[in-house]
Structures are given as C-alpha cells and as structure tokens.
Amino acid sequence: MIRVAIDAMGGDLGPRIAFQATEKIVAAFADVEAYFYFDSQVFEFPDESPSSRIIPVACHDSVSCMEVVDRSLFKRVDATIYRALSDLSVSQADVVVTFGNTAAMVALARHIVGLLRPKLYPALIREMRPNPLRCLVDLGANVHCPAEMLNGFALLGASYVEARSDSEANVALLNVGVETSKGSSVIKECYQMLSDQNWPKFSGFAEGFELFAGEKNVIVCDGMVGNAVLKASEGLFMFLLSQLPKHSMDTSAIEQLVQAESRHGACLVGIKGNLVKGHGRSDLKAMMGAIEYGIDIARTNLYKRIETKLTQQGVL
Incomplete structure (x- = not known):
C-alpha cells in the first residue's frame, strides 16, 4: 500500500478542492492510502469518510502562502506541513504532496527530513x-x-x-x-x-x-x-x-x-524522502496530477534510487 501524505491547506482554492482530489485518487488507485492533513479551524472533515483509505489528520495550524519564513516556523509543530514531513521522516508516509508555501516546505524539509549530503542543496x-x-x-x-x-x-x-x-x-x-x-x-x-x-x-x-x-x-x-x-x-x-x-x-x-x-508538480530532490510541490493555484485536475506524480515516485522510492546513483558516482 502506497501511503500519500497530503498537505491540504496550501492551495489557493482551499482544502475542499484538495479533499475532492483525494476522493478521486483513492477511487482510482486501490493500493493507495491518503493521509489528509487539514487545519481543523478552517476545514471540517466529513463525519463519514467516503473511503476507509482516506485517513484524516487534524491539525491546529497551517502555513499560508503569503507568510514570510523565519525561525518561528520550526516551532510550529502542529502545522499541517510540519506534521506531514515529520511522518515522512519516520517512514509513516511514502511521499508528501503539498501545494503550499515553497520557502516553508524547503526549510522544514531540510530541518525535519534531512539532506542527502550536507552541502548538496535540495x-x-x-x-x-x-x-x-x-x-x-x-x-x-x-x-x-x-x-x-x-x-x-x-x-x-x-x-x-x-x-x-x-x-x-x-x-x-x-x-x-x-x-x-x-x-x-x-x-x-x-x-x-x-x-x-x-x-x-x-x-x-x-x-x-x-x-x-x-x-x-x-x-x-x-x-x-x-x-x-x-x-x-x-x-x-x-x-x-x-x-x-x-x-x-x-x-x-x-x-x-x-x-x-x-x-503537474515538481519533485524536491536532495532530501531523504519523496516530496512533491504542486502549484498554489492548482485546480482539481492539477491537484490530482500532482498526487498521481507523488504516487509514481513513491512506487520506486525515488529518493533512494537517487541516493544510490549519487553514491555510485562518488558524490555521496
């Protein structure tokens, strides 16, 4: 089973569209579990989930696209992107997909997930x-x-x-x-x-x-x-x-x-995990495309293959 952690709070269209994309993805892929990270102060998860393979992860904070990243970011442990990356770092997820703040994503990925090599910037x-x-x-x-x-x-x-x-x-x-x-x-x-x-x-x-x-x-x-x-x-x-x-x-x-x-979406390469960044302005179709891309790279555990390739070439 491929475990996809979806940070639902970053897109311009809000978590409702992210939830619709998640519904369609689990319906299309029988071997996918979607962990849906949402800010409970902004979005109300349905009382009855449309699928047992959509697992709600209620948080109490989220990072907006307009926020300037500073050191306080590293203390926001209940933010959706922080918790999603934390689960990735301990192998509770196979890939994280986010549509949110790029600077926050990169800073937290480096801090929580870690780099393949100290001076090899993701x-x-x-x-x-x-x-x-x-x-x-x-x-x-x-x-x-x-x-x-x-x-x-x-x-x-x-x-x-x-x-x-x-x-x-x-x-x-x-x-x-x-x-x-x-x-x-x-x-x-x-x-x-x-x-x-x-x-x-x-x-x-x-x-x-x-x-x-x-x-x-x-x-x-x-x-x-x-x-x-x-x-x-x-x-x-x-x-x-x-x-x-x-x-x-x-x-x-x-x-x-x-x-x-x-x-749809780009891969953040150079960290010890699989991470996909979608456009903040992604619509339903684009969100689904980014999640599908995340599933695709998770199937082969892409970051590990990249790590192996770098090691073979004497980089790591």
Missing part, C-alpha cells in the same frame, strides 16, 4: 517532457545560487533522469547564448566545475528553446530564472488556448498534446 525539478525525459532544475527552491550550488543542481538533475529513465543524463547550463564567452561570472565558474568532472555528461550552455527539444535533457539554472521560465511557458500556453478559439481554431489537439507531455 532543488525543485520539473519534468518538461516525460518521453524522452527532460528536466528543468531549479524552479524556485533556491534564488541566490553560487556556482557550487548550481553544480549540485546538475548532480541532482542527472541522478533524477538516470533514476527515472534509461537515458544517460546530458547536462547544460541555461544561459543567454551557447558561446563560452557569455554569461555571468557564476555561470562561467560552474561551467568550469562541470567541465572538470567525469560525471555527469556536460554539454555546455543551453538557450531557452532547448528546454523542450534537443539532446540536452537536464537544464540547470537558479530558482529565480527557472521559476520565471516555467511560469512564462505555462502562461504562453494558456494565452494561446484563450486566443485561438477567437480565430475559429480547434485547440483540442494542443490540449491533448500538452496533457500527454506535462507533469
């Missing part, structure tokens, strides 16, 4: 395409990134791709051009680091159009750039879908393609 990885697998890392877990941190992202991204597929990782740094003379001093320093390593395979710089096509399947950047790139791509898609019907153009083929190619 990063959010998003599958831009599943077949062949292509990933973007980081998406917002880390905004100010020195060269050593970017190098760590490359190691985590390469491990993710090789743990999730039969493909060899082919890493590139997102830059304003492919020429070695271009880019910031941090990018150039990281370029040299990756060039001097035996693993992973490094193919230099990549430009934005290579996110979705080409041989480079791990595109590395800092969290500010990655988050902006991802949301700009999603925004363009939504804009096109809204505008094309005005010109009598059928969008069904585009919608089917994107649905087949996209993943």
